[in-house]
Amino acid sequence: MVPVNDLQEMYRDMVTARHYEERLQEEYLEGKQPAFDISAGPIPGELHLAAGHEASGAGVCQHLRDDDTVTAPHRPHHIAIAKGVDLKRMTAEIFGRENGLGKGKGGHMHLFDPEAGFACSGIIAEGCPPAAGAGLAAKKRNTDSVGVAFLGEGAIDQGAFLESLNFAAVHDLPVVFVIEDNDWAISMPKERITDVQNGAKRADGFEMPGVRVDEDDAVAVYEAAGEAIGRARDRNGPTVMEIQVHRRMGHFMGDPESYRPEEDQAAAQQRDSIERLEDDLRAHGIDDATIEDLRDEAHSAVEAAIEWAKSQPEPDPEDAYEDMWVNPPSGVTDSEPDYDLAGGDD
Amino acid sequence: MSKQTQQIDRDLTMSRAMVEAIADEMRDNEEVFYMGEDVADYGGIFDSTEGLRDEFGYDRVMDVPISETAYLGAAVGAAQEGMRPIAELMFVDFFGVAMDQIYNQMAKNTYMSGGNVSVPMVLTAAVGGTYNDAAQHSQTLYGTFAHVPGMKVVVPSTAYDAKGLMHNAVRDDDPVVYMFHKRLMGIGWLPAPDGPKTPVPEEDYTIPFGSADIKREGEDATIVTLGLHVHRALDAAETLAEDGISAEVVDLRSLVPLDTETIVKSVEKTGNLVVVDEDYRSYGVTGEIVASVADESLAALDAVERVALPDVPIPYSRPLEQEVVPDAEDIAAAVERTQ
Numbered sequence: 001m002v003p004v005n006d007l008q009e010m011y012r013d014m015v016t017a018r019h020y021e022e023r024l025q026e027e028y029l030e031g032k033q034p035a036f037d038i039s040a041g042p043i044p045g046e047l048h049l050a051a052g053h054e055a056s057g058a059g060v061c062q063h064l065r066d067d068d069t070v071t072a073p074h075r076p077h078h079i080a081i082a083k084g085v086d087l088k089r090m091t092a093e094i095f096g097r098e099n100g101l102g103k104g105k106g107g108h109m110h111l112f113d114p115e116a117g118f119a120c121s122g123i124i125a126e127g128c129p130p131a132a133g134a135g136l137a138a139k140k141r142n143t144d145s146v147g148v149a150f151l152g153e154g155a156i157d158q159g160a161f162l163e164s165l166n167f168a169a170v171h172d173l174p175v176v177f178v179i180e181d182n183d184w185a186i187s188m189p190k191e192r193i194t195d196v197q198n199g200a201k202r203a204d205g206f207e208m209p210g211v212r213v214d215e216d217d218a219v220a221v222y223e224a225a226g227e228a229i230g231r232a233r234d235r236n237g238p239t240v241m242e243i244q245v246h247r248r249m250g251h252f253m254g255d256p257e258s259y260r261p262e263e264d265q266a267a268a269q270q271r272d273s274i275e276r277l278e279d280d281l282r283a284h285g286i287d288d289a290t291i292e293d294l295r296d297e298a299h300s301a302v303e304a305a306i307e308w309a310k311s312q313p314e315p316d317p318e319d320a321y322e323d324m325w326v327n328p329p330s331g332v333t334d335s336e337p338d339y340d341l342a343g344g345d346d
Numbered sequence: 347m348s349k350q351t352q353q354i355d356r357d358l359t360m361s362r363a364m365v366e367a368i369a370d371e372m373r374d375n376e377e378v379f380y381m382g383e384d385v386a387d388y389g390g391i392f393d394s395t396e397g398l399r400d401e402f403g404y405d406r407v408m409d410v411p412i413s414e415t416a417y418l419g420a421a422v423g424a425a426q427e428g429m430r431p432i433a434e435l436m437f438v439d440f441f442g443v444a445m446d447q448i449y450n451q452m453a454k455n456t457y458m459s460g461g462n463v464s465v466p467m468v469l470t471a472a473v474g475g476t477y478n479d480a481a482q483h484s485q486t487l488y489g490t491f492a493h494v495p496g497m498k499v500v501v502p503s504t505a506y507d508a509k510g511l512m513h514n515a516v517r518d519d520d521p522v523v524y525m526f527h528k529r530l531m532g533i534g535w536l537p538a539p540d541g542p543k544t545p546v547p548e549e550d551y552t553i554p555f556g557s558a559d560i561k562r563e564g565e566d567a568t569i570v571t572l573g574l575h576v577h578r579a580l581d582a583a584e585t586l587a588e589d590g591i592s593a594e595v596v597d598l599r600s601l602v603p604l605d606t607e608t609i610v611k612s613v614e615k616t617g618n619l620v621v622v623d624e625d626y627r628s629y630g631v632t633g634e635i636v637a638s639v640a641d642e643s644l645a646a647l648d649a650v651e652r653v654a655l656p657d658v659p660i661p662y663s664r665p666l667e668q669e670v671v672p673d674a675e676d677i678a679a680a681v682e683r684t685q
Binding site (some may be wrong): 035036037038039044045046093096097100102104105106107109110121122123124125126154155157158159160185186187188192193194254259314315316317318319320321324 | 383384386387388391409410411412413415416439440442443476477478479480481482483534535536537656657658659661662663664665666667668669670
């Protein structure tokens, strides 16, 4: 039985994430009409939106604390929101503003919020080793925090993922690997590029539990993730989870998706985990007015974040040269001791 | 372009010219095939394989798992069996995932075998920034690939060069790294400047590696560059001409081998050397070109300027990226400092 409070929080996170992606899409397309130029408009560069992935981020992160570490891939917003990343500063980063999480240096694929225990990387599967590292640190320090790596189903063929599974297994690390299966690695359907259609089976070769959540159902994700994260916290080792999600938008904004059958796109629009969770809320006795309030709260938070982000200044060009080092280039010292190295008495 | 004598009426984008050469080689030789991510149905994220699957099918235009070590290494292996694979890194930034196959296998096997093994493959890779794709998707990494011995490294700046260099790359019996700049390809969603779309002959032709091309002749300064920055240098030269400064623009077209002779000859004429690179400043192309000229003809050098990415990762935000990626104004200012 899922505590109703958890259901409501997941619902708020999922609605926030969906509305966030829809609003970012609008903002992103501004300045890119009539001709689409990826470098134009208030949000330039690539933008990978996660509409349809919400159940995964919310269901997993509902079990996580600030001292747990999450690494996310290039499609990170829903996970960041569920992990509690500062929405205003994240949005300012996506708009490339001075008060963004990375002062405009990182962008949407490279969001870092250490206070919320969140980081992401634009290179497929490369968040897996650092998540194992977070688990390693927890184990060495004897704390009960955990590391969680999110990756897409296209990433399960990468060495960084497979090597991390073995590393986590052999050291019994408190790590959970969460595969978000949206069926598509950009234009490549998984049946054409991966041997197994159930990515959780990757766990078998490393003698760790592997579980697949076959529908993008936040409650089912919550239950499976609770078990996996609980196992990690209790020092019983790593788990692989695969969650079926769906890609409602292109791989990146501007992706023509000409490779994707229309029926597949239409099916993705049908499988709405948010509507499903609304039904769950009602079944738990939450009335429509409360659901409406949660929705309004989420929408307001998104609008406030976007408004705040757009009001922030752009960085000074000279700031490009800052933040290269924590210590000065010379290291912790700028002088060398004056030893006499001429030798001993003889 | 300077080698053309017949009139060519057909203009192609750089991507069409590159694909035309690949298709031509695939028709001529059953052993040529293309592997990469999103190269079949999508036609390459940067149009590098547009239309090839329609003609050659999935067997010869292969979508691969996102496993760069496996498929780049498989290209090395197939090449060593005598086939002629072309394997694509979607973004050159992803090289790190498969660096051993590139640096320690592909580049070294010919030498380590005492010449008994050849690796006749082409590694294609999209390079470059200018569209705010941030630190992991905007690099050029010319110096990284040119540094380790054993790879020929080519960088087209026009459609004409793209076709001739690709024909030569596929026919070469050594590993060739073919680095194409995203901004030059003529992709619908990433508009190219005017320069890279050029007349391209219908028939096949090869451009030798190590033959730099003088894209504009001048008397007062030599600008040596490659890729996107050939066009930015040409823009700078146009501006400088209005101020009475005559700049020569040398397009390297390949880094390995390097056409030192053409560079030195130009510097001996102008006395001033400005090297422009979209890659990082330190331990890279600019330092190498300056050192090569100094080795050959130190006395010819009156002034030297380096224009490159300062030693920081490429930042995301527009004003930050524009600050670090050299533009035509930066190039013109550097030329002016030599006068």
